[in-house]
Amino acid sequence: MADSSARNLNYQQSQQQTEQPKKAIVLNPKSVPWTAFEKSLVVLGSLITLGLMILLVSASISATSAQHQLANVEQTIISQKSHNTDLRQEIGELTSTTRINKIARDQGLHLVESNIRNVR
Numbered sequence: 001m002a003d004s005s006a007r008n009l010n011y012q013q014s015q016q017q018t019e020q021p022k023k024a025i026v027l028n029p030k031s032v033p034w035t036a037f038e039k040s041l042v043v044l045g046s047l048i049t050l051g052l053m054i055l056l057v058s059a060s061i062s063a064t065s066a067q068h069q070l071a072n073v074e075q076t077i078i079s080q081k082s083h084n085t086d087l088r089q090e091i092g093e094l095t096s097t098t099r100i101n102k103i104a105r106d107q108g109l110h111l112v113e114s115n116i117r118n119v120r
Contacts, residue, residue: 034042093099101111 086087
């Protein structure tokens with residue numbers, strides 16, 4: 001009798017399962033649809049990324065341009081300083097007392113020591 005009651009029990013369980021059929025939900029993670037919020041976030045993120053990329057490239061170009069302009073200005077300053085130094089040296093040579101005395105002698109002028117005053 002133990003065998004017959006076990007058979008009845010198994011039969012009754014299978015009968016209960018057929019009475020309440022459960023739908024099996026199969027989820028495929030590869031084909032989950034995107035919500036409108038997720039799509040808008042992706043679009044907004046892409047636009048922000050694109051804008052930042054463009055901003056980075058333009059900032060890099062402007063920085064390079066500024067460096068070129070700075071190099072040109074520095075080169076001009078160096079050239080002008082060199083020219084100023086040359087002019088100062090020329091002024092020193094033209095105003096030397098030996099040169100002035102030589103020109104004065106060539107013009108027939110002479111130096112009178114009693115007319116010279118030294119100011120200190």
